[in-house]
Amino acid sequence: MKFGLFFCLFLIGAAIAHAASPVTFMFTVPPSATPAFSRDLWAEVSTPSGDVLRLPAFVWSGGVFAVRARASEKGEYRLGRVLEAADGSLLALAAQPVSPSVMAVSDAETRLPVRTAPGRPPRLTFSDGETYVPIGANLAWANQRLPGHLRMLQQFGEAGLNWTRVWMVHWSDLNLDWAPKDKGASSKPGTLDLQVAESWDQMIDTADDAGVYMQLVLQHHGQYTSGTDSSWAEHPWNAANGGFLKTPSEFFTSPEARRLTELKYRYIVARWGYSPMILAWEFFNEVHWTDPIREGHDETTIARWHAEMAAYIRQIDVYGHLITTSTDNLRSGMYAAMDYFQPHLYATNILANARRFDVPPQDTVRPVFYGEIGDDHLRLSSEEKRTGIQIVPPVWASLMGQGRYAAMPWLGEQMIDNGRLPELGAVAKFIAASGLGRRDGLEPFSPAIVGAPQIPFEISAGQMWQKRPAPTVEVAMDGRELLAYADIPRIYIGWPGAIAEGYPNHATLQLDLPKPTTIRVKIAGVGSDHGALRVTLDGQTVAEHAWEKRAAGAPAAGPFELPFPAAAGKHTLVLENSGQAEWFDLQGIDLGLDTPALAAVGQRSADFAALWVWHRQGVFAQTAPAAVSGKIDLENMAPGEWRVTWWDSLAGVPQASQTLTHAGGTLQLPTPPISRHAAVILERLR
Secondary structure, eight states: OOOHHHHHHHHTTOSOOOOSSOEEEEEEOOOOSSOGGGOOEEEEEEOTTSOEEEEEOEEEETTEEEEEEOOOSSEEEEEEEEEEEETTEEEEEOOEESSOSEEEESSOOOOOOEEEEOOSSOEEEETTSOBOOOOEEEOOSOTTHHHHHHHHHHHHHHTTOOEEEEEOOGGGTOOTTOOOGGGOSOOOTTOOOHHHHHHHHHHHHHHHHHTOEEEEEEEEGGGGOSSTTOOGGGOTTBGGGTOSBSSGGGGGTOHHHHHHHHHHHHHHHHHHTTOTTEEEEEEEESGGGSHHHHTTOOHHHHHHHHHHHHHHHHHHOTTOOEEEOOOSOTTOGGGTTOSSBOOEEOOSSHHHHTTOOSSOGGGOSSOBOOSEEOOTTSSOOHHHHHTTTTSSHHHHHHHTSSSSSOOOBSOHHHHHHTTOHHHHHHHHHHHHHHTTTTOSSOEEEOOEEESSOEEEEEEEOOBOSOOOOOOEEEOOTTOOOOGGGGGSBSEEEOOHHHHHHTOOSEEEEEEEESSOEEEEEEEEEEOSSOOEEEEEETTEEEEEEEOOOOOTTOOOOOOEEEEEEEOSEEEEEEEEEOSSSOEEEEEEEEEEEEEESEEEEEEEETTEEEEEEEETTTTTOSSOOOOBOOEEEEEEEOSEEEEEEEEETTTTEEOOOEEEEEOSEEEEEEOOOBSSEEEEEEEEOO
């Protein structure tokens, strides 16, 4: 923030001073018995066009309050009345300015706020109607705290990225009402840490300079869970620490928790609501891990909390920022009051699942994109994951699926540390060149590739621990990567209660085998409490295995295979957990056949197609294999002249475009040599 200019001019008697957003006025008000952070103060600000904005004011320091207006116009802004809300009415106060009460803006804010708009799928737009296409990664917290955040935001902007997601967490000195242990005692309930607020000032300023919109996460699940990633034992509101909440669940129902949370949210909106760089206020990271849902399966209470808090913020946020939350169930009532859906994705077959949503985006009434996508369940070694090679390919895959926008990698900081940020910048360049995210009516597809070398054909498990109906999936024998592959469960549940909750205990695959073969079902592991696997082919049991209950301390059952023969022709293959307890973990199904070493997925319309092509064995390999080529079978391509542009998807550099004349029908498009991945744009010229 550029405060020095207007303070100096004020001291020498100048009445106008300010050249950049926000316009900030400071003042004192008569004392009150109400604590400073609890005072409901508002200030009127006149804009150059003559509008009068009534904006929430906030504690600046000591007895000084401030109000901030967005510098969206050139000209003079004037501080008007200061009012205090009490008993349902506003009372004018005898406020005394401690900064100039007239400020001139010579350089108006050029960044535009983001809104939502209809489309197929629904879209995000700037306030001028142009589509906003988010592309970036998570910077939830930084190992170097504030200096790290400022550095990484600048690097994001330099790479052409325009989105990030940052958490208000105590361990990164970013939580207004919870100081980390190494800073001493936490803030007293009802007060906020002004040093933390200054850090956020710097971050939002840097985001503005870099052109990176921030999804600001106000709470995270660890604060209010006794299970997953719990920090409840350290929480200053925990009764065990002298607080007023006996359990994490009480956060959502306690009147005192509600009061203090609204005070914090009011401060956040008052101090940073001026900024168009706040893409959205995100209430919770992964709220489904909080105790009311994790233990009590009570989404109703959480949905009510979200609705009430959203209504509160919309009352005080004059600039109308978007509001969201993150939870994986797109059908949840928690999303009813949100402006867009924000699921997260940690799947095994990440390239399939990145293209798929439980509810297709074109069937939703609000935009949706994956706010986190990560490698937790990828079957890669720790050494392989440390290279970062696995971070960006799922982003490419996500562009070629049901959604409009790219999935956002979780490991933003690791990507910078590994020197892989330019790889994500390459995605941004391709998005800009192709118009992906701006086009309506695109359909996801996967073409066959012919003429490429062959490798063993193994079907991978897709989703991980998701409440989904047991799927029936038709397997493409020509190497096409179908959206339905994302539905193949990795974990097969035996507990009747979990099955009743919606976790799958079986999957059905439809096969059309070109020749006799031996199929091998590969199991990666099993739970400790006995379970069983039954494999049927066309209704006949062809393989089964039961596990004994594992004694405490005994080693886990290792991976093993269940082989069985299958004749050529059409078959129905069913994998089922036939036990009454525990689970088994499907590693994959080796069909004993071959498939092309290259695979392709894309989005298309009548006169446009964009595809991403990858080497199945090279996409995540530490050492790239020898490059191979093939021909992509693009079916039902309209006749005419087509411009074809191949892209180096690692560097973000297009090759020279070629124009070809197509008579209509199937177009066989040769690929360049590919050792990892590449992308291509096809546009019909006439």
